[in-house]
Amino acid sequence: MARILVIDDEPAMVEVISTLCRELGHQVFPFNSPERAIEALPGCMPQAVIADIQMESVSGFDILKACRDLNPMPAVIMVTGHASVQTAVEAMKLGAYDYVTKPFKIDELQLSIQRALDFQCAVRENVYLKKELKERYKFENIIGSSPKMQQVYSLIAKVADTDSTILIQGESGTGKELVARALHFNSRRQHHPFVAVNCSALPENLLESELFGHKKGAFTGAVQDKMGLFEEAHNGTIFLDEINSMAQTLQTKLLRVLQERVIRRVGDTKNIPISVRVLAASNESLHEKILTGGFREDLYYRLAVIPIEIPPLxxxxxxxxxxxxxxxxxxxxxxxxxxxxxxxxxxxxxxxxxxxxxxxxxxxxxxxxxxxxxxxxxxxxxxxxxxxxxxxxxxxxxxxxLPVGESLDSFVKELERRFIEETIRFNEGSRDRAAKMLNISMATLYRKLA
Ligand SMILES: Nc1ncnc2c1ncn2[C@@H]1O[C@H](COP(=O)(O)OP(=O)(O)O)[C@@H](O)[C@H]1O
Ligand SMILES: [Mg+2]
Known part of the structure; x- marks a missing residue:
């Protein structure tokens, strides 16, 4: 059962719509006076609002505006006369969920209500999930009391809510992605997407079209236009993980994007402006990669506006x-x-x-x-x-x-013996299970024990 607020300055219309909503099993708050309805909105917190778009004193747009001030915003269905369809379309652009034209069929309005409520449900779930995500990426969830981690915290707290490009460096498993997410979820971009891309997971040309998108026909297999991850991250954050493995030609293209803040889909001639904050991570020293010619120095300086070093455990x-x-x-x-x-x-x-x-x-x-x-x-x-x-x-x-001075062979044998014995002990004496765990045959196990 949902709460639905119905507003129309024609009492008969309010009656019809209210009855129809009650038949669907919902709780109805009927209003003839749009002013009173606007007053009642915050207290009632409806999931859906059905409002006439043209009323004497207050327009449907004012109702829409009042609904937009609520959090979560209810789904708004506009009821319009035939002549005002254009107005209804405007209302949709301003965030109304749907409109029905008078005279409407009962099942038409019922269907619209059902869809609006389903949508509303998904929105609320999304708001909840985002809140939960935010909980998870609070700074408090990055654990560590060591002076080195304290330094990392104070740095990320300072730079989270800026638009600076940040390079996070550290060995695999040190928490680079955790830090990247914390940066995003503590920035003003938090309500927009966080898009993570692993730059080592795809071959160069696929990564390029993944990042920047492509035009239909740009290459075999490009059967339709595709939006890239930079566009998907619009207004949010893109996290370029393992940037150290990005190919040189793509590094050059990325540099251009960072300089000009526009992207171009593969096979396209037009530039698309983007507002995306860029975070990157590397699990090897980019400085060393620059020396050996594996990484563009100019790109490094673009990325490492603020470098964050996460020490190994x-x-x-x-x-x-x-x-x-x-x-x-x-x-x-x-x-x-x-x-x-x-x-x-x-x-x-x-x-x-x-x-x-x-x-x-x-x-x-x-x-x-x-x-x-x-x-x-x-x-x-x-x-x-x-x-x-x-x-x-x-x-x-x-x-x-380590026991320096022994021969390598005897050291390795000793280590092997201890390892095997420990694995057998771990398996409560079962040699069968130990062999499986060690990924060797029973015969090998017995030979080694002998
Ligand atoms: N300081 C930390 N506090 C709590 N959990 C951490 C911390 N650092 C890493 N982790 C956890 O360790 C795992 C690996 O971290 P991740 O960010 O994926 O590392 P990386 O991207 O550097 O390989 C994740 O489950 C992450 O939540
Ligand atoms: Mg990682």
Missing amino acids: RERLEDIPLLAQHFVQKIAVQNTTPVAKIQPEALEALACYPWPGNVRELENAIERACALCDESLIKVNDLPTQVVHRIPTPAGETPAQ
Whole structure:
């Protein structure tokens, strides 16, 4: 059941429309006086308003204006005489949802009401989702008490609500996208789109048409005009992730867009002006790429108007307990399970591991531990073996305490033996499951154990 406000200075018309709405099961607020209706609007907060467009004292446009002041705005259906269709079209341009011309058929108006309410429902859901998104990307949700992260916060708080182009640099998993979203959702562009593009995911020509769009016939397969992501992000923010992998020719085109603030669809001759804030991220040093000729220096300076450097997790190990706590809570909320506790020994192991995959790796480890642990208590054995033994996966740095002086072969064998034993222990002695986890055959496992 929805609340519908009906306004017409003809009492008979109000009666007809109200009856029809009640038949659909809605609650009706009928008004003969448009002034009184406007007064009642904020208190009534209807989902839909049905208003005559031509009344003696107040026009349908005034009603429309009053509706636009409400949040969320109700869906407005204008009722018009045949002569005023042009006015109704104007009203649609100003945000009315629909219009019906008198005399209308009952089912015509009913259909319009139903559609308006469905639309209204979607709008409200959208408002709710956006609010929820905003909650998620509040600065408070970026965790870290280390001085290095404190510096990052104060910088992003300062620059969020500007239109400056920002380059976010940091290893994979350090939270670059999280920072980009926080920047957008704390800027005046927050009610407009945030569009993220991974520049390494597509080959050059596809990325170009993805970013800038194309004209029908621009290349084989371009069967119709297509809008690019820059246009989609109009008035909002575009996030160019992994910009370091963008091809040189496209870098040149991007530079032009940043300088001139217009885009041109592939195969088109006309420029389209855009208002888009650009955020970019790189997971390798662009400075080094410039030296080796892999990245345009002028583009770098355009992007890095404000550079933000996110340090790897191993340089701020003191953030780990807070982050671990944050993820344990996040997972509990997601799964509606009790919040797991982390045993001090496990926390110690977490805080000593160098985390080559950074915060993302930590988040995955906590998620896994929450799933494996008994009675909501995370113990050392619930952590991934590499964390327990402080052996970082290949992308990471070598741990500090290595037995220098041994032969490589004996070191690797020793590491392998410990790894296999730990995996078997992890699988409660099941060699079968351990072999599966290690992705080796049973025969290989037995040979290695021997
Ligand atoms: N400081 C942080 N506080 C809370 N969560 C974080 C933080 N940094 C990263 N994360 C989480 O870690 C994961 C990886 O972050 P992401 O922004 O995708 O990293 P990147 O883009 O640098 O690879 C995401 O789930 C993100 O929410
Ligand atoms: Mg990323």
